[in-house]
Amino acid sequence: MISLTGSDTLFFWRFAMAERIVIIGSGPAGWTAAIYAARANLDPVVYEGEPSNIMVPGGQLMYTTEVENFPGFPSGVQGAEMMALFKQQSQRFDTRVLTEDIESVNFSSHPFKLKSSEGTDIEALSVIIATGARANWLNLPNEQRLAKTGGGVSACAICDGGLPGYRDKVLVVVGGGDSAIEEALYLTKFASKVIMVHRRDELRASPIMQERAKSNPKIEFKWNSVIIDVFGDKIISGIRLQDTINNDETDMECGGLFVAIGHTPNTSFLGDSLELDDKGFIGTRQSWRTATSVVGVFAAGDVMDPHYKQAITAAGTGCMAALEAERWLVSKGLD
Numbered sequence: 001m002i003s004l005t006g007s008d009t010l011f012f013w014r015f016a017m018a019e020r021i022v023i024i025g026s027g028p029a030g031w032t033a034a035i036y037a038a039r040a041n042l043d044p045v046v047y048e049g050e051p052s053n054i055m056v057p058g059g060q061l062m063y064t065t066e067v068e069n070f071p072g073f074p075s076g077v078q079g080a081e082m083m084a085l086f087k088q089q090s091q092r093f094d095t096r097v098l099t100e101d102i103e104s105v106n107f108s109s110h111p112f113k114l115k116s117s118e119g120t121d122i123e124a125l126s127v128i129i130a131t132g133a134r135a136n137w138l139n140l141p142n143e144q145r146l147a148k149t150g151g152g153v154s155a156c157a158i159c160d161g162g163l164p165g166y167r168d169k170v171l172v173v174v175g176g177g178d179s180a181i182e183e184a185l186y187l188t189k190f191a192s193k194v195i196m197v198h199r200r201d202e203l204r205a206s207p208i209m210q211e212r213a214k215s216n217p218k219i220e221f222k223w224n225s226v227i228i229d230v231f232g233d234k235i236i237s238g239i240r241l242q243d244t245i246n247n248d249e250t251d252m253e254c255g256g257l258f259v260a261i262g263h264t265p266n267t268s269f270l271g272d273s274l275e276l277d278d279k280g281f282i283g284t285r286q287s288w289r290t291a292t293s294v295v296g297v298f299a300a301g302d303v304m305d306p307h308y309k310q311a312i313t314a315a316g317t318g319c320m321a322a323l324e325a326e327r328w329l330v331s332k333g334l335d
């Protein structure tokens with residue numbers, strides 16, 4: 001029989017009281033991590049986030065209409081419906097869900113400490129961060145209205161560019177970086193013409209990407225211009241541009257607007273608790289791994305992926321994070 005000293009008892013009690021796995025975020029990455037962790041008997045708890053004017057539980061797909069490229073839905077699926085199914089599947093295996101944000105973390109000692117927006121102190125043996133990255137918008141009222149109703153405004157060409165509503169139309173891409181050019185080049189497969197609107201007279205993108213855009217006969221440029229309004233009742237019909245040099249305003253007809261001005265990873269609540277890259281995305285230690293700079297903390301989905309930013313890749317890394325977390329807990333005897 002093992003006899004415990006007072007400090008041993010305290011040690012075991014603290015570990016017994018801690019959550020084995022806390023998942024922060026409720027997009028495709030968070031729910032997939034929860035499904036895997038729950039099926040591995042880790043009794044996960046998901047902090048799905050509080051609804052606000054910039055984020056809602058369920059993540060980015062709650063802002064879109066039809067998702068056509070997630071395998072398993074041959075006729076397509078509404079983004080919100082798909083996220084409800086993800087959540088339902090994780091709850092089938094008794095995942096606990098709290099509609100709260102995690103507001104701060106302390107990873108400097110183990111078990112890790114987290115604080116929720118309700119003021120609850122949580123101790124966790126392992127953590128998966130799946131808080132996503134918000135697409136940056138122009139924040140014009142009509143842009144937001146049409147983006148949320150599938151009215152021809154989008155922040156993701158790969159996701160939406162192939163939808164029938166954008167075919168053979170004049171499409172506008174706003175932005176000047178590599179990803180804006182990638183979006184514009186992708187859209188040339190469907191559009192009659194792509195017009196890139198940029199606030200300066202030259203692009204920020206790498207020379208090779210600029211060259212590709214400039215040599216594409218379907219791409220035109222509208223330099224020194226910003227979009228100040230979007231027109232259209234149910235579907236976009238045009239935009240209003242303002243010249244950044246003389247402030248002149250002109251209207252332009254178009255059949256779609258793609259906003260490609262970057263993403264903001266949801267990592268501010270992490271402070272300097274782990275390593276982030278210069279844009280705030282969570283860095284992972286190795287390619288094809290989700291372990292972060294803090295042992296026992298894993299990251300999944302758009303928050304650690306500045307490249308692909310798709311639901312299927314988010315779900316894939318959610319699976320990877322849960323498997324890595326489980327293996328780590330087992331290796332430490334903490335499962």
Ligand SMILES: Cc1cc2nc3c(=O)[nH]c(=O)nc-3n(C[C@H](O)[C@H](O)[C@H](O)COP(=O)(O)OP(=O)(O)OC[C@H]3O[C@@H](n4cnc5c(N)ncnc54)[C@H](O)[C@@H]3O)c2cc1C
Nearest residue numbers: 025027028029049059060102132159301302309310311314
């Ligand atoms: C308009 C639009 C259309 C798209 N269409 C498609 C498509 O058709 N196909 C496709 O594959 N991809 C599409 N995408 C991309 C896709 O939505 C993302 O790649 C995917 O949602 C990323 O999943 P995620 O789980 O990493 O993060 P997200 O889906 O962004 O979810 C992150 C979650 O974390 C929560 N959260 C954030 N901070 C906290 C915190 N501190 N505490 C607790 N919770 C927090 C948020 O509320 C949110 O629920 C689209 C994106 C946009 C913007």
